[in-house]
Amino acid sequence: MNDASPAGGPARLEIAIDDKCFRAVGGGAQTVIAGLSLTLGAGEVGAIVGPSGCGKTTLLRIIAGLDRDFRGRVALPAHGKLGMVFQEPRLLPWRSVEDNVRIAAPDADSADIGALFVTLGLSAHRTHFPGELSLGLARRVAIARALAFEPDLLLLDEPFVSLDATLALRLREEIAELVESRGVTTLIVTHDLDEAIYLADRIFLLAARPTHVVEALHVETPRTKMTESEAARLRTAARKVQGALAQ
Protein backbone atom coordinates (compact mmCIF):
# COMPACT_ATOMS: atom_id res chain seq x y z
CA MET A 1 0.00 0.00 0.00
CA ASN A 2 1.12 3.49 -0.73
CA ASP A 3 0.44 4.97 2.70
CA ALA A 4 3.51 3.16 4.02
CA SER A 5 5.83 5.42 2.10
CA PRO A 6 6.86 8.77 3.56
CA ALA A 7 4.90 11.78 2.33
CA GLY A 8 6.57 13.53 -0.57
CA GLY A 9 8.97 10.59 -0.90
CA PRO A 10 9.11 8.08 -3.72
CA ALA A 11 5.36 7.51 -3.47
CA ARG A 12 4.81 10.36 -5.89
CA LEU A 13 4.85 9.97 -9.60
CA GLU A 14 7.37 12.46 -10.93
CA ILE A 15 8.01 12.87 -14.60
CA ALA A 16 10.38 15.19 -16.35
CA ILE A 17 10.91 14.47 -20.01
CA ASP A 18 13.35 16.85 -21.62
CA ASP A 19 13.15 15.41 -25.06
CA LYS A 20 11.61 12.47 -26.90
CA CYS A 21 11.94 12.14 -30.63
CA PHE A 22 11.14 9.49 -33.19
CA ARG A 23 13.30 8.76 -36.18
CA ALA A 24 11.03 8.80 -39.17
CA VAL A 25 11.17 5.86 -41.58
CA GLY A 26 12.03 8.26 -44.41
CA GLY A 27 14.94 9.71 -42.40
CA GLY A 28 15.08 12.72 -40.12
CA ALA A 29 13.71 12.96 -36.61
CA GLN A 30 10.63 14.57 -35.17
CA THR A 31 10.43 15.75 -31.61
CA VAL A 32 7.21 14.59 -29.99
CA ILE A 33 7.73 15.63 -26.35
CA ALA A 34 9.86 18.55 -25.20
CA GLY A 35 10.20 19.87 -21.66
CA LEU A 36 7.23 18.05 -20.21
CA SER A 37 7.03 17.73 -16.46
CA LEU A 38 4.23 16.59 -14.23
CA THR A 39 3.85 15.40 -10.66
CA LEU A 40 1.11 13.32 -9.16
CA GLY A 41 0.72 12.57 -5.46
CA ALA A 42 0.18 9.04 -4.17
CA GLY A 43 -3.42 7.94 -4.60
CA GLU A 44 -4.24 10.88 -6.86
CA VAL A 45 -5.82 10.76 -10.27
CA GLY A 46 -4.28 12.77 -13.06
CA ALA A 47 -6.09 13.36 -16.32
CA ILE A 48 -4.14 14.09 -19.46
CA VAL A 49 -6.05 16.08 -22.06
CA GLY A 50 -4.47 17.03 -25.33
CA PRO A 51 -5.03 17.20 -29.08
CA SER A 52 -4.89 14.02 -31.13
CA GLY A 53 -1.40 12.96 -32.09
CA CYS A 54 0.34 15.22 -29.57
CA GLY A 55 2.13 12.38 -27.80
CA LYS A 56 -0.17 11.16 -25.02
CA THR A 57 0.28 7.48 -25.79
CA THR A 58 4.01 8.04 -26.15
CA LEU A 59 4.03 9.60 -22.69
CA LEU A 60 2.23 6.63 -21.13
CA ARG A 61 4.59 4.18 -22.82
CA ILE A 62 7.56 6.05 -21.39
CA ILE A 63 6.03 5.99 -17.89
CA ALA A 64 5.32 2.26 -18.23
CA GLY A 65 8.96 1.63 -19.12
CA LEU A 66 8.08 0.37 -22.60
CA ASP A 67 10.05 3.12 -24.30
CA ARG A 68 13.44 3.95 -22.81
CA ASP A 69 14.72 5.96 -25.74
CA PHE A 70 14.25 9.48 -24.34
CA ARG A 71 16.07 12.12 -22.35
CA GLY A 72 14.59 12.78 -18.92
CA ARG A 73 13.59 11.18 -15.68
CA VAL A 74 10.65 9.11 -14.52
CA ALA A 75 10.15 8.26 -10.83
CA LEU A 76 7.36 5.80 -10.16
CA PRO A 77 5.48 5.31 -6.88
CA ALA A 78 7.04 2.83 -4.49
CA HIS A 79 6.72 -0.88 -5.36
CA GLY A 80 5.65 0.20 -8.82
CA LYS A 81 3.18 -2.55 -9.62
CA LEU A 82 1.84 -1.19 -12.84
CA GLY A 83 -1.47 -1.82 -14.54
CA MET A 84 -2.10 -0.56 -18.04
CA VAL A 85 -5.06 -0.22 -20.32
CA PHE A 86 -3.71 0.35 -23.80
CA GLN A 87 -5.48 2.42 -26.42
CA GLU A 88 -6.31 -0.83 -28.22
CA PRO A 89 -7.50 -3.77 -26.09
CA ARG A 90 -4.43 -5.96 -26.74
CA LEU A 91 -6.00 -9.18 -25.54
CA LEU A 92 -4.59 -12.62 -26.24
CA PRO A 93 -6.89 -13.86 -29.04
CA TRP A 94 -6.14 -17.51 -28.19
CA ARG A 95 -7.21 -17.29 -24.58
CA SER A 96 -10.72 -16.88 -23.18
CA VAL A 97 -11.85 -13.66 -21.55
CA GLU A 98 -11.36 -15.11 -18.10
CA ASP A 99 -7.95 -16.57 -18.93
CA ASN A 100 -6.85 -13.23 -20.33
CA VAL A 101 -7.50 -11.66 -16.96
CA ARG A 102 -6.01 -14.54 -14.95
CA ILE A 103 -2.82 -14.76 -16.98
CA ALA A 104 -2.07 -11.09 -16.41
CA ALA A 105 -3.20 -11.19 -12.77
CA PRO A 106 -2.28 -14.66 -11.45
CA ASP A 107 -2.56 -13.52 -7.83
CA ALA A 108 -6.11 -12.20 -8.07
CA ASP A 109 -8.68 -14.38 -6.34
CA SER A 110 -11.75 -15.73 -8.09
CA ALA A 111 -14.26 -13.77 -6.05
CA ASP A 112 -12.58 -10.46 -6.96
CA ILE A 113 -12.47 -11.36 -10.63
CA GLY A 114 -16.11 -12.43 -10.50
CA ALA A 115 -17.08 -9.13 -8.91
CA LEU A 116 -15.11 -7.21 -11.55
CA PHE A 117 -16.89 -9.11 -14.31
CA VAL A 118 -20.25 -8.26 -12.81
CA THR A 119 -19.40 -4.57 -12.59
CA LEU A 120 -18.11 -4.47 -16.13
CA GLY A 121 -21.02 -6.50 -17.50
CA LEU A 122 -18.74 -9.30 -18.63
CA SER A 123 -20.18 -12.22 -16.68
CA ALA A 124 -21.89 -13.68 -19.73
CA HIS A 125 -18.66 -13.53 -21.73
CA ARG A 126 -16.19 -15.28 -19.43
CA THR A 127 -15.66 -18.24 -21.74
CA HIS A 128 -15.73 -16.27 -24.99
CA PHE A 129 -12.63 -15.63 -27.02
CA PRO A 130 -11.65 -12.04 -27.87
CA GLY A 131 -12.48 -12.62 -31.54
CA GLU A 132 -16.09 -13.09 -30.50
CA LEU A 133 -16.32 -9.76 -28.69
CA SER A 134 -17.31 -6.30 -29.89
CA LEU A 135 -14.68 -3.61 -29.51
CA GLY A 136 -16.53 -2.15 -26.52
CA LEU A 137 -16.57 -5.53 -24.79
CA ALA A 138 -12.91 -6.10 -25.56
CA ARG A 139 -12.07 -2.72 -24.02
CA ARG A 140 -13.93 -3.71 -20.88
CA VAL A 141 -11.91 -6.92 -20.67
CA ALA A 142 -8.74 -4.86 -20.95
CA ILE A 143 -9.98 -2.67 -18.09
CA ALA A 144 -10.86 -5.75 -16.02
CA ARG A 145 -7.39 -7.13 -16.64
CA ALA A 146 -5.67 -3.98 -15.41
CA LEU A 147 -7.91 -3.70 -12.33
CA ALA A 148 -7.60 -7.39 -11.38
CA PHE A 149 -3.84 -6.90 -11.34
CA GLU A 150 -4.36 -4.53 -8.34
CA PRO A 151 -1.76 -2.04 -9.49
CA ASP A 152 -0.13 0.70 -7.45
CA LEU A 153 -0.04 2.80 -10.57
CA LEU A 154 -2.81 2.57 -13.12
CA LEU A 155 -2.32 3.95 -16.64
CA LEU A 156 -5.40 4.29 -18.84
CA ASP A 157 -5.20 5.34 -22.48
CA GLU A 158 -8.64 6.60 -23.54
CA PRO A 159 -10.34 3.62 -21.88
CA PHE A 160 -13.93 4.68 -22.42
CA VAL A 161 -13.84 5.30 -26.15
CA SER A 162 -16.39 3.23 -28.12
CA LEU A 163 -18.47 2.51 -25.03
CA ASP A 164 -21.97 3.91 -24.92
CA ALA A 165 -22.56 6.95 -22.73
CA THR A 166 -24.28 5.12 -19.87
CA LEU A 167 -21.63 2.48 -19.63
CA ALA A 168 -18.84 5.03 -19.89
CA LEU A 169 -20.44 6.92 -17.03
CA ARG A 170 -20.75 3.79 -14.95
CA LEU A 171 -17.13 2.79 -15.55
CA ARG A 172 -16.01 6.29 -14.74
CA GLU A 173 -17.77 6.03 -11.39
CA GLU A 174 -16.35 2.56 -10.90
CA ILE A 175 -12.82 3.78 -11.37
CA ALA A 176 -13.47 6.82 -9.18
CA GLU A 177 -14.67 4.53 -6.42
CA LEU A 178 -11.72 2.22 -6.83
CA VAL A 179 -9.29 5.08 -6.58
CA GLU A 180 -11.05 6.43 -3.48
CA SER A 181 -11.10 3.06 -1.73
CA ARG A 182 -7.75 1.60 -2.72
CA GLY A 183 -5.81 4.78 -3.27
CA VAL A 184 -4.41 3.73 -6.62
CA THR A 185 -2.34 6.42 -8.28
CA THR A 186 -3.96 6.79 -11.68
CA LEU A 187 -3.10 8.54 -14.89
CA ILE A 188 -5.84 8.65 -17.49
CA VAL A 189 -5.64 9.95 -21.04
CA THR A 190 -8.90 11.34 -22.30
CA HIS A 191 -10.20 13.81 -24.84
CA ASP A 192 -13.41 14.29 -22.88
CA LEU A 193 -13.07 17.29 -20.61
CA ASP A 194 -16.03 16.25 -18.45
CA GLU A 195 -14.48 12.87 -17.91
CA ALA A 196 -11.34 14.60 -16.67
CA ILE A 197 -13.30 16.94 -14.42
CA TYR A 198 -15.32 14.20 -12.75
CA LEU A 199 -12.44 11.77 -12.33
CA ALA A 200 -9.28 13.71 -11.61
CA ASP A 201 -7.47 15.51 -8.83
CA ARG A 202 -5.29 17.19 -11.40
CA ILE A 203 -5.93 17.95 -15.03
CA PHE A 204 -2.91 18.33 -17.29
CA LEU A 205 -3.60 20.20 -20.48
CA LEU A 206 -1.08 19.37 -23.18
CA ALA A 207 0.05 21.44 -26.14
CA ALA A 208 0.24 20.16 -29.70
CA ARG A 209 3.48 18.56 -30.88
CA PRO A 210 6.13 18.89 -29.51
CA THR A 211 4.03 18.53 -26.43
CA HIS A 212 4.45 19.73 -22.86
CA VAL A 213 2.11 20.55 -19.98
CA VAL A 214 0.65 23.96 -20.67
CA GLU A 215 -1.48 24.12 -17.59
CA ALA A 216 -2.05 21.87 -14.59
CA LEU A 217 -5.48 22.49 -13.10
CA HIS A 218 -6.00 21.51 -9.51
CA VAL A 219 -9.43 20.10 -8.74
CA GLU A 220 -10.53 21.42 -5.35
CA THR A 221 -13.46 19.04 -4.83
CA PRO A 222 -12.65 15.84 -6.71
CA ARG A 223 -15.06 13.06 -7.77
CA THR A 224 -17.92 12.43 -5.31
CA LYS A 225 -17.41 15.90 -3.84
CA MET A 226 -17.60 17.61 -7.22
CA THR A 227 -19.92 20.64 -7.24
CA GLU A 228 -21.58 22.40 -10.14
CA SER A 229 -19.65 25.59 -9.55
CA GLU A 230 -16.27 23.83 -9.38
CA ALA A 231 -17.02 21.91 -12.56
CA ALA A 232 -17.99 25.15 -14.27
CA ARG A 233 -14.81 26.87 -13.05
CA LEU A 234 -12.62 24.04 -14.37
CA ARG A 235 -14.45 23.92 -17.66
CA THR A 236 -13.98 27.65 -18.21
CA ALA A 237 -10.32 27.51 -17.25
CA ALA A 238 -9.64 24.56 -19.55
CA ARG A 239 -11.54 26.12 -22.46
CA LYS A 240 -9.54 29.31 -22.11
CA VAL A 241 -6.24 27.43 -22.31
CA GLN A 242 -7.43 25.28 -25.20
CA GLY A 243 -8.68 28.39 -27.01
CA ALA A 244 -5.33 30.10 -26.59
CA LEU A 245 -3.56 26.98 -27.91
CA ALA A 246 -5.75 26.82 -30.95
CA GLN A 247 -4.72 30.34 -31.98
Next chain:
Amino acid sequence: MARIVSLLVLLLAWQFASLGASARYLPAPMAVFTAVAAEAQSGALLSNLGATLLRVIAAFALAMILGSVLGVAMGRKRAFDDFADPWVVVLLNLPALVIIVLAYIWAGLTEAAAIGAVALNKLPNTIVTMREGARALDAGLDEMALAFRMPLATRLRHVILPQLAPWLAAAMRSGLSLVWKIVLVVEFMGRPNGVGFEIGTAFQLFDVKLLLAYTLPFVCVMLAIETLLVQKIERRVSRWRPRTA
Protein backbone atom coordinates in the same frame (compact mmCIF):
# COMPACT_ATOMS: atom_id res chain seq x y z
CA MET B 1 -16.56 -41.36 -48.17
CA ALA B 2 -15.15 -39.69 -51.26
CA ARG B 3 -11.72 -40.76 -50.10
CA ILE B 4 -12.68 -44.40 -49.85
CA VAL B 5 -14.18 -44.36 -53.34
CA SER B 6 -11.07 -42.70 -54.66
CA LEU B 7 -8.87 -45.37 -53.08
CA LEU B 8 -11.04 -48.14 -54.50
CA VAL B 9 -10.75 -46.63 -57.97
CA LEU B 10 -6.98 -46.54 -57.60
CA LEU B 11 -6.93 -50.21 -56.55
CA LEU B 12 -9.14 -51.14 -59.48
CA ALA B 13 -6.92 -49.27 -61.93
CA TRP B 14 -3.89 -51.05 -60.52
CA GLN B 15 -5.62 -54.45 -60.93
CA PHE B 16 -6.46 -53.70 -64.56
CA ALA B 17 -2.99 -52.38 -65.35
CA SER B 18 -1.40 -55.48 -63.84
CA LEU B 19 -3.49 -57.69 -66.14
CA GLY B 20 -1.88 -56.06 -69.16
CA ALA B 21 1.69 -55.94 -67.81
CA SER B 22 4.01 -58.76 -66.94
CA ALA B 23 4.03 -59.64 -63.23
CA ARG B 24 7.73 -58.82 -63.19
CA TYR B 25 7.04 -55.14 -63.88
CA LEU B 26 3.72 -54.66 -62.13
CA PRO B 27 2.43 -57.45 -59.89
CA ALA B 28 -1.29 -57.61 -59.08
CA PRO B 29 -2.46 -56.03 -55.80
CA MET B 30 -3.18 -59.41 -54.27
CA ALA B 31 0.35 -60.63 -54.97
CA VAL B 32 1.77 -57.56 -53.26
CA PHE B 33 -0.50 -58.00 -50.25
CA THR B 34 0.65 -61.60 -49.93
CA ALA B 35 4.25 -60.43 -50.03
CA VAL B 36 3.46 -57.87 -47.32
CA ALA B 37 1.96 -60.63 -45.20
CA ALA B 38 5.01 -62.84 -45.75
CA GLU B 39 7.43 -60.07 -44.77
CA ALA B 40 5.30 -59.27 -41.75
CA GLN B 41 5.29 -62.90 -40.68
CA SER B 42 9.06 -63.18 -40.82
CA GLY B 43 9.33 -60.04 -38.69
CA ALA B 44 11.45 -58.30 -41.33
CA LEU B 45 8.73 -55.78 -42.18
CA LEU B 46 8.28 -54.61 -38.63
CA SER B 47 11.97 -54.32 -37.81
CA ASN B 48 12.70 -52.42 -41.03
CA LEU B 49 9.70 -50.13 -40.59
CA GLY B 50 10.77 -49.55 -37.00
CA ALA B 51 14.35 -48.71 -37.98
CA THR B 52 13.16 -46.22 -40.59
CA LEU B 53 10.60 -44.68 -38.28
CA LEU B 54 13.20 -44.14 -35.57
CA ARG B 55 15.45 -42.37 -38.07
CA VAL B 56 12.54 -40.22 -39.23
CA ILE B 57 11.70 -39.25 -35.67
CA ALA B 58 15.31 -38.52 -34.72
CA ALA B 59 16.05 -36.43 -37.81
CA PHE B 60 12.70 -34.67 -37.64
CA ALA B 61 13.06 -33.78 -33.96
CA LEU B 62 16.61 -32.59 -34.46
CA ALA B 63 15.67 -30.37 -37.40
CA MET B 64 12.56 -28.99 -35.70
CA ILE B 65 14.24 -28.10 -32.42
CA LEU B 66 17.40 -26.64 -33.92
CA GLY B 67 15.50 -24.95 -36.74
CA SER B 68 12.96 -23.38 -34.39
CA VAL B 69 15.59 -21.99 -32.05
CA LEU B 70 17.74 -20.64 -34.88
CA GLY B 71 14.76 -19.39 -36.89
CA VAL B 72 13.21 -17.51 -33.98
CA ALA B 73 16.59 -16.06 -33.03
CA MET B 74 17.08 -14.86 -36.62
CA GLY B 75 13.59 -13.41 -36.75
CA ARG B 76 14.14 -11.45 -33.55
CA LYS B 77 17.78 -10.36 -33.85
CA ARG B 78 18.56 -8.43 -36.97
CA ALA B 79 22.35 -8.74 -36.62
CA PHE B 80 22.16 -12.52 -36.26
CA ASP B 81 19.88 -12.71 -39.28
CA ASP B 82 22.31 -10.69 -41.40
CA PHE B 83 25.11 -13.02 -40.33
CA ALA B 84 23.38 -16.37 -40.70
CA ASP B 85 21.16 -15.71 -43.71
CA PRO B 86 23.80 -16.57 -46.37
CA TRP B 87 24.36 -19.94 -44.69
CA VAL B 88 20.66 -20.64 -44.78
CA VAL B 89 20.47 -19.71 -48.45
CA VAL B 90 23.40 -22.01 -49.28
CA LEU B 91 21.89 -24.87 -47.29
CA LEU B 92 18.51 -24.27 -48.89
CA ASN B 93 20.01 -24.64 -52.36
CA LEU B 94 22.36 -27.53 -51.67
CA PRO B 95 20.94 -30.70 -53.28
CA ALA B 96 19.96 -33.36 -50.75
CA LEU B 97 22.24 -35.85 -52.49
CA VAL B 98 25.31 -33.64 -52.01
CA ILE B 99 24.65 -33.30 -48.28
CA ILE B 100 24.14 -37.05 -47.91
CA VAL B 101 27.27 -38.04 -49.87
CA LEU B 102 29.42 -35.49 -48.04
CA ALA B 103 28.06 -36.64 -44.68
CA TYR B 104 28.89 -40.25 -45.47
CA ILE B 105 32.37 -39.34 -46.73
CA TRP B 106 33.19 -37.11 -43.77
CA ALA B 107 31.53 -39.07 -40.97
CA GLY B 108 31.60 -42.58 -42.41
CA LEU B 109 28.64 -44.83 -43.06
CA THR B 110 27.30 -44.25 -39.56
CA GLU B 111 23.93 -43.73 -37.98
CA ALA B 112 24.94 -40.22 -36.90
CA ALA B 113 25.93 -39.29 -40.45
CA ALA B 114 22.62 -40.62 -41.79
CA ILE B 115 20.41 -38.82 -39.29
CA GLY B 116 22.53 -35.68 -39.39
CA ALA B 117 22.33 -35.51 -43.17
CA VAL B 118 18.53 -35.82 -43.14
CA ALA B 119 18.19 -33.21 -40.39
CA LEU B 120 20.49 -30.87 -42.27
CA ASN B 121 18.29 -31.19 -45.34
CA LYS B 122 15.22 -30.22 -43.38
CA LEU B 123 16.90 -27.57 -41.22
CA PRO B 124 16.84 -24.55 -43.57
CA ASN B 125 13.14 -25.09 -44.26
CA THR B 126 12.31 -24.97 -40.58
CA ILE B 127 14.55 -21.95 -40.06
CA VAL B 128 12.91 -19.97 -42.86
CA THR B 129 9.37 -20.79 -41.69
CA MET B 130 10.06 -20.08 -38.03
CA ARG B 131 11.89 -16.88 -38.92
CA GLU B 132 8.77 -15.65 -40.70
CA GLY B 133 6.76 -16.63 -37.64
CA ALA B 134 9.05 -14.74 -35.31
CA ARG B 135 8.93 -11.67 -37.55
CA ALA B 136 5.14 -11.76 -37.44
CA LEU B 137 5.02 -11.72 -33.62
CA ASP B 138 2.64 -9.01 -32.41
CA ALA B 139 4.64 -6.13 -30.91
CA GLY B 140 1.55 -4.86 -29.10
CA LEU B 141 1.09 -8.11 -27.22
CA ASP B 142 4.79 -8.12 -26.41
CA GLU B 143 4.42 -4.70 -24.83
CA MET B 144 1.35 -5.83 -22.94
CA ALA B 145 3.27 -8.77 -21.47
CA LEU B 146 6.12 -6.45 -20.59
CA ALA B 147 3.84 -3.87 -18.96
CA PHE B 148 2.23 -6.53 -16.77
CA ARG B 149 5.69 -7.89 -15.92
CA MET B 150 4.77 -11.40 -17.01
CA PRO B 151 7.45 -13.98 -16.14
CA LEU B 152 9.27 -15.56 -19.06
CA ALA B 153 7.47 -18.89 -18.70
CA THR B 154 4.07 -17.18 -18.87
CA ARG B 155 5.10 -15.11 -21.87
CA LEU B 156 6.36 -18.16 -23.71
CA ARG B 157 3.32 -20.27 -22.96
CA HIS B 158 0.54 -17.75 -23.38
CA VAL B 159 1.91 -15.01 -25.63
CA ILE B 160 4.67 -16.31 -27.88
CA LEU B 161 4.04 -20.02 -28.49
CA PRO B 162 0.39 -19.55 -29.51
CA GLN B 163 1.57 -17.11 -32.16
CA LEU B 164 4.29 -19.46 -33.36
CA ALA B 165 2.05 -22.53 -33.30
CA PRO B 166 0.60 -22.17 -36.83
CA TRP B 167 4.12 -21.68 -38.20
CA LEU B 168 5.35 -24.68 -36.23
CA ALA B 169 2.48 -26.73 -37.61
CA ALA B 170 3.31 -25.62 -41.15
CA ALA B 171 6.99 -26.47 -40.65
CA MET B 172 6.03 -29.85 -39.20
CA ARG B 173 3.67 -30.72 -42.01
CA SER B 174 6.07 -29.88 -44.82
CA GLY B 175 8.93 -31.28 -42.76
CA LEU B 176 7.56 -34.72 -42.13
CA SER B 177 7.02 -35.58 -45.79
CA LEU B 178 10.42 -34.19 -46.72
CA VAL B 179 12.19 -36.09 -43.96
CA TRP B 180 10.73 -39.49 -44.65
CA LYS B 181 11.52 -39.26 -48.33
CA ILE B 182 15.12 -38.33 -47.64
CA VAL B 183 15.48 -40.99 -44.94
CA LEU B 184 14.79 -43.64 -47.59
CA VAL B 185 17.56 -42.25 -49.79
CA VAL B 186 19.99 -42.23 -46.88
CA GLU B 187 19.13 -45.82 -46.07
CA PHE B 188 19.39 -46.83 -49.70
CA MET B 189 22.90 -45.43 -49.88
CA GLY B 190 24.48 -46.41 -46.62
CA ARG B 191 22.46 -48.26 -44.01
CA PRO B 192 22.17 -52.03 -43.45
CA ASN B 193 18.46 -51.95 -42.59
CA GLY B 194 15.27 -49.92 -42.98
CA VAL B 195 12.72 -49.51 -45.73
CA GLY B 196 15.21 -47.71 -47.96
CA PHE B 197 17.70 -50.55 -47.62
CA GLU B 198 15.03 -53.14 -48.55
CA ILE B 199 14.04 -51.07 -51.56
CA GLY B 200 17.69 -51.05 -52.57
CA THR B 201 17.76 -54.82 -52.35
CA ALA B 202 14.57 -55.06 -54.37
CA PHE B 203 16.13 -52.77 -56.98
CA GLN B 204 19.19 -55.00 -57.33
CA LEU B 205 16.96 -58.06 -57.72
CA PHE B 206 14.55 -56.16 -59.97
CA ASP B 207 11.83 -57.31 -57.54
CA VAL B 208 8.94 -54.83 -57.94
CA LYS B 209 6.73 -56.94 -55.69
CA LEU B 210 9.14 -56.63 -52.76
CA LEU B 211 9.59 -52.93 -53.50
CA LEU B 212 5.86 -52.29 -53.29
CA ALA B 213 5.52 -54.60 -50.30
CA TYR B 214 7.74 -52.22 -48.35
CA THR B 215 6.57 -48.97 -49.89
CA LEU B 216 2.86 -49.42 -49.23
CA PRO B 217 2.96 -50.13 -45.48
CA PHE B 218 5.46 -47.33 -44.98
CA VAL B 219 3.35 -44.78 -46.86
CA CYS B 220 0.36 -45.90 -44.79
CA VAL B 221 2.25 -45.37 -41.55
CA MET B 222 3.39 -41.90 -42.60
CA LEU B 223 -0.12 -40.98 -43.77
CA ALA B 224 -1.53 -42.13 -40.45
CA ILE B 225 0.98 -39.99 -38.55
CA GLU B 226 0.21 -37.07 -40.80
CA THR B 227 -3.56 -37.25 -40.44
CA LEU B 228 -3.79 -38.36 -36.85
CA LEU B 229 -1.01 -36.35 -35.31
CA VAL B 230 -0.18 -33.33 -37.41
CA GLN B 231 -3.73 -32.43 -38.31
CA LYS B 232 -4.89 -32.91 -34.74
CA ILE B 233 -2.17 -30.56 -33.56
CA GLU B 234 -3.11 -28.04 -36.24
CA ARG B 235 -6.75 -28.15 -35.22
CA ARG B 236 -5.86 -27.75 -31.59
CA VAL B 237 -3.71 -24.69 -32.07
CA SER B 238 -6.30 -22.92 -34.21
CA ARG B 239 -9.20 -23.76 -31.90
CA TRP B 240 -9.59 -20.14 -30.77
CA ARG B 241 -10.05 -18.75 -34.27
CA PRO B 242 -13.66 -17.75 -34.88
CA ARG B 243 -14.94 -19.97 -37.67
CA THR B 244 -15.67 -17.98 -40.81
CA ALA B 245 -18.46 -18.84 -43.24
